[in-house]
Amino acid sequence: MESSDLDDLCFHVNSKISLIKKTLQLRNIGQDPSLTCVLNKVAHEMNSLHDLLNKLETEVQKQESISRSLKELQATFANNFAEASHMKENIPPHLPKKAPSSNEAKCEPPDVGQAPARAEPPKRPTKEKAIKEMELITVQEFANVPAYMKNRLTYEQINGVIEEVNKAVVGKYKIFHQPMKSLNNAAKKQLCRFKEEETKETKGLFFVVDQDIKEFTQVKVDKRFHGMLSILRHCHRIREIRSKGLVRYIIC
Known part of the structure; x- marks a missing residue:
């Protein structure tokens, strides 16, 4: 060992x-x-x-x-x-507009420092009829539009069409709300057409037709334009009423 x-x-x-x-x-x-x-x-x-x-x-x-x-x-x-x-x-150039409130315009208080020399009766304010316009679509709404509807259309293009259609709506109903005496001959002819296009279904509604788009805007009323309108229908900005061969685009 x-x-x-x-x-x-x-x-x-x-x-x-x-x-x-x-x-x-x-x-x-x-x-x-x-x-x-x-x-x-x-x-x-x-x-x-x-x-x-x-x-x-x-x-x-x-x-x-x-x-x-x-x-x-x-x-x-x-x-x-x-x-x-x-x-x-990446703020988009087009954003939804806030609808103006009926109580937005308020009277200013009188100037207490200066007393009027003579009290005048208050003038009756002229009440203008409000014209309904489409709201711009949001980014989220555009994202939810099916791809086959959008094709190559962009968010900015759709809101651009909304603004153009709103121009046609405002132009049409400004003539509609004016007294007949204040209109020129061309406007009177337009007013007659507007009234002929009215139906029981459109009573109290705001709508335009293809002819209004052509007369009040520079938009080309073609297949591409009607494709954009299908997106507006999908986003519940417009709906259609068809009768007597005429398509009326009701503002929602």
């Missing part, structure tokens, strides 16, 4: 003997009344340390959960910021 193996064996045996001695000493300590108090204190401290470690583990898990939530919130904020920046840099 080599000397190194013998040394290792001796070390192993001595370690076992030392461990047995320590075990016997601890056993004797447990039976010594004078050390019972010390052992109880050690046991109490061990229990306290165990409770403290449990609380520390719970707190670490809580902080890890908060850290994960903060990382998710940071990622969400970064995405929202990127989307907002993209929207800011």
Whole structure:
């Protein structure tokens, strides 16, 4: 047997003997009344340390959960910021117009510093009839239009057609609402046509026909134009009433 193996064996045996001695000493300590108090204190401290470690583990898990939530919130904020920046840099030239409120125009209070020399009776305001116009479509509405309808048409082109149709509506009904005496011969002929195109179904509604588009706008009334009108029907901006060979585009 080599000397190194013998040394290792001796070390192993001595370690076992030392461990047995320590075990016997601890056993004797447990039976010594004078050390019972010390052992109880050690046991109490061990229990306290165990409770403290449990609380520390719970707190670490809580902080890890908060850290994960903060990382998710940071990622969400970064995405929202990127989307907002993209929207800011790509604001479309056409946005829906807000319909004017009937109470928008308010009378200004009289100037108390200057008293009028003579009170005049208030003039009766002339009440103009409101003409209904189409609202521009939103980006989301255009995105929901089927691809076969859009073909190669763009969002800006559709809103451009809406503005042109609105011009025709306003031009037509301004003539419609004027007294006959104030109209020239051309406008009188237009008014006669407008009234001939009215039906029971269009009573109280605002509508235009292809001829109105031709007379009040520069839009070319062709297949492409009618394709745009199909998108406006899909977006519930207009609807059609057909009778006597004439298509009437009702403003929704």
